[in-house]
Amino acid sequence: MNGAESLVKTLLGAGVDVCFANPGTSEMHFVAALDRVPGMRCVLGLQENIVTGAADGYWRLADKPACTLLHCGPGLANGLAGLHDARRARSGIVNIVGDQAVYHRPFDAPLTADTEGWARGASAWVRTSTRAEDVGADAAVAVQAARTSPGQVATLILPSDSSWNEGGVVAAPLPVPAAPQADPHSVHQVARLLREKKNVLLLLGGLALREGAQVQANRIAAATGAKLMAEGSNARIQRGQGRLPLDRVPYVNEQAVAALKPYEHIVLVNAKEPIGFFGYPGKPSQFWQPGTELHILTRYEQDAEAALRALAEELGAPMVSMPDPGPRPEAPRGELSPEGLARAVAALMPEGAVIVDESVTYGRGFFPQTTAAPAHDWLQNCGGAIGYGPPVAVGAAIGAAGRRVIALQADGSAMYTPQALWTQAREKLPVTTVLLSNRKYQILIGEYQNVGANPGRTAMDMLDLGNPDIGWVQLANSMGVEAAQARTLEALGDLMAQSFARPGPFLIELLI
Amino acid sequence: MNGAESLVKTLLGAGVDVCFANPGTSEMHFVAALDRVPGMRCVLGLQENIVTGAADGYWRLADKPACTLLHCGPGLANGLAGLHDARRARSGIVNIVGDQAVYHRPFDAPLTADTEGWARGASAWVRTSTRAEDVGADAAVAVQAARTSPGQVATLILPSDSSWNEGGVVAAPLPVPAAPQADPHSVHQVARLLREKKNVLLLLGGLALREGAQVQANRIAAATGAKLMAEGSNARIQRGQGRLPLDRVPYVNEQAVAALKPYEHIVLVNAKEPIGFFGYPGKPSQFWQPGTELHILTRYEQDAEAALRALAEELGAPMVSMPDPGPRPEAPRGELSPEGLARAVAALMPEGAVIVDESVTYGRGFFPQTTAAPAHDWLQNCGGAIGYGPPVAVGAAIGAAGRRVIALQADGSAMYTPQALWTQAREKLPVTTVLLSNRKYQILIGEYQNVGANPGRTAMDMLDLGNPDIGWVQLANSMGVEAAQARTLEALGDLMAQSFARPGPFLIELLI
Structure with missing residues (x-):
C-alpha cells in the first residue's frame, strides 16, 4: 500500500468522508488513491478559498471535519483567507497540502515555497509527513487535532514521494478529546x-x-x-x-x-x-x-x-419556556429596504434553513426582523476576510444535507470568491443567494467619511464597483447557476419562493 | 503631515506612480492621502491576486516598480500566489500592506494575523513601520529594495496609526543600486x-x-x-x-x-x-x-x-546580424490546432505586442511558429502558481502603455483570477484574451495517466471542468468585457483582427 492509500483509508476510518479539493500534479497519487478506495465524496473548487471556505461551512453544520486537498505552498496561500476565517470561527478542518517530493525540494523548483511557514499562521497544528510509513499515523493525529474542542485547523503536508512510496500503514482513529469542563x-x-x-x-x-x-x-x-x-x-x-x-x-x-x-x-x-x-x-x-x-x-x-x-x-433557577417571538411576519411588499429584506426572509424561509450572512453594511439590522422565523441557523464571518459567504454556503449545504441555504451576500465581498457558484451548480446544492448589488464598497465609503471628508475622485476609483457594473445574472449563468434580478420586495419574494421549490442553486440579484 | 501623506509623497518622489489596490478599513487614511496628493494612478483589483499579479506584469514591461495596497494579513494572503510568481520572475514590487493599529494589535481582533510571517515567504525585504515618523524613510528603503537587481518583492507593512498620526517626513529617493558585474x-x-x-x-x-x-x-x-x-x-x-x-x-x-x-x-x-x-x-x-x-x-x-x-x-567575436526568421506567416485557415493558433497570432499581432502566455498544455509548441512575427515580448509564468495570466495582462498593459497585450489563456488557470477582466474593462486596457476552453485540467489528466492508469469517476470529478461548462462569453460580459466564441482559425483570425482595432479589452473563447 502506498502512502496516499493509507491516508485515504485512515481518513475514512476516522469518519472524514468529504474532501474539498483543488489538486495539482504533486497530488496525483492521492487523487488516484481516492479513485481506488471508495467512500470519499470529492468536491472540486476552482480556487482554493472555495475549498477552505467550504470546509469551514461543512464543519459548522456537520460538527465534524472535512478534509481539503491543496497544491503546494501557493495553492495553500490561495486558501489562507478561508482558513483564517475558519480559525476565527473555531472550525475543525483536516487541511491537506500536497507538496514537492522530499528529495526534489532542495532544487527549489518554481512552485517550491515555505509551505509550513504559510500554514502556521492559520493552523493550530502543522506536520509534514516525510515518509510513506508515517502518513497514516500523522493523518490520525491530524483528525484528532481538528476535532479538539472547539475545533481547529490541522494542516498535514504531504510530499509527493510520501504519497507514492510503498510502506503506507492505515492508522486507527484516535479518540476525540471531550471538551474540558469549566472550573x-x-x-x-x-x-x-x-x-x-x-x-x-x-x-x-x-x-x-x-x-x-x-x-x-x-x-x-x-x-x-x-x-x-x-x-x-x-x-x-x-x-x-x-x-x-x-x-x-x-x-x-x-x-x-x-x-x-x-x-x-x-x-x-x-x-x-x-x-x-x-x-x-x-x-x-x-x-x-x-x-x-x-x-x-x-x-x-x-x-x-x-x-x-x-x-x-x-442558582436554583427553574426551567422556563423559551420566549415567544410572536407571529411569523407576513411577506412584505413595496420598496426594498434592509428591514423588508429581513422580513421577506423570515416570512418565506423553509423550516431548518441555514442563513449564510455576508450582508456587511446592508445587514446590520437583520436580526430583530428574523426572530419569529421558523427555527434556523445563522452563520457569520468571524475572521473578517471577506468573500467567506459563497464558499461557506457550499460547505454548509453539504454539511446540512438537504436543508436550504440562504446566502445573504454583499456584491463586493462576493467578487473575492465567485467561483463558488460553479461548485454550487456542479453539486446541485440547494443554495439561494440573495446578491446585494449596491456596486460599491459601502463599508469603506463610510469608513472614509469617518476620516473626516467625502471621498474624492482618486478614492472613489478604489471604493466604487460601478463602471462597469457587474452583471450578476450573467455571471451566475456563466457558471451554471440560474439567476434573475429583483428591484422590489414582491419580486424578491416571488423569486425566493420559486428557488426554495427547486433542488439546485439560484441567485437573485437584488438591486439595492 | 500624517504618515500616509509622507508615504505617498515619498513613493512619487522615487518614481513610483502606479498603485494597484484592494483597500480596506485600515487603509482609509492612505486612500485619503492618495486623494489629497495628486500624481498616483490608482487601479482597483477586486481580489488581491489581481493586485499583485498586475504589479508583476507592470514591472516586467516598465522596468520600474508599482506599489500595491492590500488589507491586513488575510488580504496579503489572498495576493501571495501573485507575489510568489513575481518573486520567481524576479519582479520588483513595493508591496504595501495596511494593518491593525500598533496599539490595537494586542487585542487580537478578527482580522489580526501574522502579516509579517506570511509576507516573508514571498518577499526579499519586509518591514513594519511602527511610527508615523518612520514611514517616509521606510518607504524609500522599500523602493530601493524593490529596484535592487534583478528586482525584488519589498513588503512594507503600515499599521493604521502610523498612517493617521502626524509627524510624517518625506524621504528623498535612495540610489538604485547598479546590477553587479560578472566576476x-x-x-x-x-x-x-x-x-x-x-x-x-x-x-x-x-x-x-x-x-x-x-x-x-x-x-x-x-x-x-x-x-x-x-x-x-x-x-x-x-x-x-x-x-x-x-x-x-x-x-x-x-x-x-x-x-x-x-x-x-x-x-x-x-x-x-x-x-x-x-x-x-x-x-x-x-x-x-x-x-x-x-x-x-x-x-x-x-x-x-x-x-x-x-x-x-x-573571444574576438565579430558583430553579426541577427538570424533571418524568414517571412511572416500568413493567417491560417481551417481546423483549430495549437500550431494554427500560434501562426494566427504571428500573422496578425501588431508590432510591439506583448504576449502573456498561460496556455499550459495547449501552448507547448507555440514558440517555433512565432519567431517570424513582428518584434514582440513574450511573458511566462515563472512560479507555477496558476491564474497568473489575467492579472499580469492588466499590469503589462499599463506598464507597456499603448501596446496591445495578447493573453493566451487556459480556462482552468483563468478561473483562479477571472476578476482581472473587470479591471481590464474599467481601465479600458488593450488586452485581447484568447481563452483556450477545453473544459478540463488537461495537464493533470496527463499527469494522472503518468501515474499508470486512466482517471476513474472520482478522479474525473476533480479533473474535469465541464458539468457545468463555463460560459466565457457571459462571464466576460458580466464584467464589462466584450467577447465572442470561435471554433475555427478563420473565426479566430477575424475576431483577433477586430479586437486589435479597438481601444479596450476583448475576449475570444476558443473552443478547442
Whole structure:
C-alpha cells in the first residue's frame, strides 16, 4: 500500500468522508488513491478559498471535519483567507497540502515555497509527513487535532514521494478529546455575582449559541434578571422559533459602546472580551466601560452548555419556556429596504434553513426582523476576510444535507470568491443567494467619511464597483447557476419562493 | 503631515506612480492621502491576486516598480500566489500592506494575523513601520529594495496609526543600486571553455533574454558554434523579427532531458540550473546528463549583457546580424490546432505586442511558429502558481502603455483570477484574451495517466471542468468585457483582427 492509500483509508476510518479539493500534479497519487478506495465524496473548487471556505461551512453544520486537498505552498496561500476565517470561527478542518517530493525540494523548483511557514499562521497544528510509513499515523493525529474542542485547523503536508512510496500503514482513529469542563470555582463565582449584582450581561459565543445552551441561559436570565447577548460575529447561532431572540454586539464602535454601557459586569461564555474590529483615532479598542468587570465562565474550548446548566442549578433557577417571538411576519411588499429584506426572509424561509450572512453594511439590522422565523441557523464571518459567504454556503449545504441555504451576500465581498457558484451548480446544492448589488464598497465609503471628508475622485476609483457594473445574472449563468434580478420586495419574494421549490442553486440579484 | 501623506509623497518622489489596490478599513487614511496628493494612478483589483499579479506584469514591461495596497494579513494572503510568481520572475514590487493599529494589535481582533510571517515567504525585504515618523524613510528603503537587481518583492507593512498620526517626513529617493558585474574570472573561464570545447550550451534567463543581451549572445554563438537556449519559464523574452529564435527547455521531463543531452557543458547566464517542476518516481530531478558540467557566467542579479559583451570581445567575436526568421506567416485557415493558433497570432499581432502566455498544455509548441512575427515580448509564468495570466495582462498593459497585450489563456488557470477582466474593462486596457476552453485540467489528466492508469469517476470529478461548462462569453460580459466564441482559425483570425482595432479589452473563447 502506498502512502496516499493509507491516508485515504485512515481518513475514512476516522469518519472524514468529504474532501474539498483543488489538486495539482504533486497530488496525483492521492487523487488516484481516492479513485481506488471508495467512500470519499470529492468536491472540486476552482480556487482554493472555495475549498477552505467550504470546509469551514461543512464543519459548522456537520460538527465534524472535512478534509481539503491543496497544491503546494501557493495553492495553500490561495486558501489562507478561508482558513483564517475558519480559525476565527473555531472550525475543525483536516487541511491537506500536497507538496514537492522530499528529495526534489532542495532544487527549489518554481512552485517550491515555505509551505509550513504559510500554514502556521492559520493552523493550530502543522506536520509534514516525510515518509510513506508515517502518513497514516500523522493523518490520525491530524483528525484528532481538528476535532479538539472547539475545533481547529490541522494542516498535514504531504510530499509527493510520501504519497507514492510503498510502506503506507492505515492508522486507527484516535479518540476525540471531550471538551474540558469549566472550573467549578468559576461557576460558583459567577453564581454569587448573579445573586448579588444587577446589570450583569452574559455574553455568549461559540457553542454557547446552540439551542441546548440557550435553554440553560434562558433559565439563568429568567431567575436573575441577567441580560443575554451574542458576540458581534458568530460561527453559528441557532435562532427563530424555540430559540432566544439574541442581539449581537454591534459592529460600529459607538453603537457597541452604547450597547454595553448599562452593564457593570460582563460574563464571558465561550466568548472573547468585546473589542473593535479596528482601532480608530480617539475611539476605544475595548467596548466595555472602564469600571465594568469582566468574568470568565467558560473559555472557548470548554463545555458551555454543561457550565450553564451547572450555573442554573446552583442558582436554583427553574426551567422556563423559551420566549415567544410572536407571529411569523407576513411577506412584505413595496420598496426594498434592509428591514423588508429581513422580513421577506423570515416570512418565506423553509423550516431548518441555514442563513449564510455576508450582508456587511446592508445587514446590520437583520436580526430583530428574523426572530419569529421558523427555527434556523445563522452563520457569520468571524475572521473578517471577506468573500467567506459563497464558499461557506457550499460547505454548509453539504454539511446540512438537504436543508436550504440562504446566502445573504454583499456584491463586493462576493467578487473575492465567485467561483463558488460553479461548485454550487456542479453539486446541485440547494443554495439561494440573495446578491446585494449596491456596486460599491459601502463599508469603506463610510469608513472614509469617518476620516473626516467625502471621498474624492482618486478614492472613489478604489471604493466604487460601478463602471462597469457587474452583471450578476450573467455571471451566475456563466457558471451554471440560474439567476434573475429583483428591484422590489414582491419580486424578491416571488423569486425566493420559486428557488426554495427547486433542488439546485439560484441567485437573485437584488438591486439595492 | 500624517504618515500616509509622507508615504505617498515619498513613493512619487522615487518614481513610483502606479498603485494597484484592494483597500480596506485600515487603509482609509492612505486612500485619503492618495486623494489629497495628486500624481498616483490608482487601479482597483477586486481580489488581491489581481493586485499583485498586475504589479508583476507592470514591472516586467516598465522596468520600474508599482506599489500595491492590500488589507491586513488575510488580504496579503489572498495576493501571495501573485507575489510568489513575481518573486520567481524576479519582479520588483513595493508591496504595501495596511494593518491593525500598533496599539490595537494586542487585542487580537478578527482580522489580526501574522502579516509579517506570511509576507516573508514571498518577499526579499519586509518591514513594519511602527511610527508615523518612520514611514517616509521606510518607504524609500522599500523602493530601493524593490529596484535592487534583478528586482525584488519589498513588503512594507503600515499599521493604521502610523498612517493617521502626524509627524510624517518625506524621504528623498535612495540610489538604485547598479546590477553587479560578472566576476572577470568567470568570463575568462567561459571564454576558454568556448575556445576548447564543443557541445556547449549557453542557457539564458532573466535579463539575458532582452534584445541587447541577445545581440551579444548571437556574436558568441556565431564565433564559437555554441548553442543558445532559454530557460523553461521566463519573465520576458524579446522575440520576433530582429531577435533570436530561441527554444526553451521543455516542460516535460523526458523531452527536457533529450533537449539537453547533446551538451557536455552548460553555461548559465542569469539562469538557474535546469531542473524539473516536480519530482516523479524514477525520473531525474536534474535535466542535464550526469557527466555534463555546469558553469556560471552570471548569477541572476549580475549584468548579463555586459558579461556577454565582455565574453564576445575576449573571444574576438565579430558583430553579426541577427538570424533571418524568414517571412511572416500568413493567417491560417481551417481546423483549430495549437500550431494554427500560434501562426494566427504571428500573422496578425501588431508590432510591439506583448504576449502573456498561460496556455499550459495547449501552448507547448507555440514558440517555433512565432519567431517570424513582428518584434514582440513574450511573458511566462515563472512560479507555477496558476491564474497568473489575467492579472499580469492588466499590469503589462499599463506598464507597456499603448501596446496591445495578447493573453493566451487556459480556462482552468483563468478561473483562479477571472476578476482581472473587470479591471481590464474599467481601465479600458488593450488586452485581447484568447481563452483556450477545453473544459478540463488537461495537464493533470496527463499527469494522472503518468501515474499508470486512466482517471476513474472520482478522479474525473476533480479533473474535469465541464458539468457545468463555463460560459466565457457571459462571464466576460458580466464584467464589462466584450467577447465572442470561435471554433475555427478563420473565426479566430477575424475576431483577433477586430479586437486589435479597438481601444479596450476583448475576449475570444476558443473552443478547442
